[in-house]
Amino acid sequence: MPHSRFQRRIEGLLAEADVRVGGDRPWDLQVHDPRFSARALGQGSLGLGESYMDGWWDAASLDGFLFRVLEARLDERVHGVGEVFDALRARLVNLQTQRRSGEVGRRHYDLGNDLYGAMLGKRLVYSCGYWRTAHDLDAAQEAKLDLVCRKLQLKPGMRVLDIGCGWGEALKFAVERYGVSGVGVTISQQQADFARELCAGLPVDIRLQDYRDLDEPFDAAFSLGMFEHVGVKNYTTYFDVARRCLPPQGLFLLHTIGGNRSVHRTDPWIARYIFPNSMLPSAAQIAHAIEGRFVLEDWHNFGADYDLTLQAWRANVEAAWPSLDPRYDERFRRMWRFYLAGSMATFRSRRSQLWQLVLSPRGVPGGYVAPR
Structure with missing residues (x-):
């Protein structure tokens, strides 16, 4: 047989x-x-x-x-x-062009705010929490958002850019806690609609816009969990956009999952069912792309915290399945379980990392002291 x-x-x-x-x-x-x-x-x-x-x-x-x-x-x-063909295609074709960029928004981030609201906790923050002193998901996400603001040295009156703003939670936090105003861009219609409602009455402008169309001044900028969708062929363009939006003394914080090896595509199952046209950057690919554009002030790895974040997301969504829409059928649930469990495994095995980089256009005079 x-x-x-x-x-x-x-x-x-x-x-x-x-x-x-x-x-x-x-x-x-x-x-x-x-x-x-x-x-x-x-x-x-x-x-x-x-x-x-x-x-x-x-x-x-x-x-x-x-x-x-x-x-x-x-x-x-x-x-x-099929993996050899996929790898060759990723090397020859720009899978993250402006025309293709909306696909991940439609197929993943627009799945339903009910699903993400059930999974992500008090705040709809779809990126790794900071568990250094936190004991639950909500505290870890608040600690992460505060860490971002402290690293950027935000002060009242500053105008801040969020590249890939998601549901608007990070901008709302920065505006309410640090007295700034902000602009957030996303390629997800459902995220944009939610973020506008969340930030109603605040000095926040939420736009359904590709990052490549940005060209206006800000005092500081950040990007949380969006760089994984940019693609290595577009890294220099991405950092050019961030650079042209900042003054010489501005700071840019990049929060991204990273891989230990340079690749040009993501896992085939992830590409088909979760994040189409995505890929994880390596340290070498990021370093090459920022060369001549930014001074690297700080590189912080807290990838082990993602395992804890994912476990909390799984506990939330498993408890919520009975009350969620029937369109999330058994096959979808098994898909989602495999996605979360596989992600846990990659961070637990240290095959994937979570990096926060602080970048400055010309270097902070006298040096930069990174909060932890």
């Missing part, structure tokens, strides 16, 4: 990650469909994720299973047949 050969191969690979098929530990794999092994071996991460969505396998601790797979580097040994 062909399946037996594939099954032996899968079982052998998983044994290297201390995972047993049919085992009784939380991270062990329970296979419900004999076609699973061939699909996972033939399609790599896409086959693994899609077969989970289809109910072909389970693990009591999905993040525990995926963490062990990544720790054992099994993902580097199993590649789907």
Whole structure:
């Protein structure tokens, strides 16, 4: 039988990650469909994720299973047949052009504010919290927003730009706590509508606009969790935009997930189901793009905090599923569980990082002292 050969191969690979098929530990794999092994071996991460969505396998601790797979580097040994084409396409084609940029807004950020409201907590902040002294998600997100404001040295009367403003929570926080005014741009219609309502009555201008169209003066600027959608072919353009909007003494804070290696595309399953046309920058790619444009004042890594943030998001959304719209059906829920668990695994294994960079156009006179 062909399946037996594939099954032996899968079982052998998983044994290297201390995972047993049919085992009784939380991270062990329970296979419900004999076609699973061939699909996972033939399609790599896409086959693994899609077969989970289809109910072909389970693990009591999905993040525990995926963490062990990544720790054992099994993902580097199993590649789907389409991945070579995807990699070549990403190198040859700019997948993040202005025409393509709206796709992630429509397919991910416009899924529904009800889903994100249930998952993200008190504030709709869809980026890593700062857990240094925090003990819950809401406190961690407030600590992160305050950290951003302190790093930017915000003062009353300053005009601030938020590139990729999401639901407007960061600008609202900065305006209310630090007395600034601001402009936020997003490519998501639902985010823009929500942010305008959230910031009603405040000196905040929310725009449905591509970052590349920005060309006006600000005293400071930040971008939280948006750079992952820019794409390496557009990094220099992105930093040119930030640079032309700032005065010589202005500061720019970049908050982004990062990878340990330079790539030109994202994971195939993530690209198809979660973040189309996205990719994680490497330190080398960022450094190359800011060369000649900014002075690097500070580079802060708190990637381990993302595991805690994701666990809190998962607890929130799991509690909320029964009350959410039926359009989030069982296959969607399994997709979302795989997304959150896989993300936990990448940060827990330190395969992904969370960076905050503080950049200045000409260097802070006398030096920059970074808050922590």
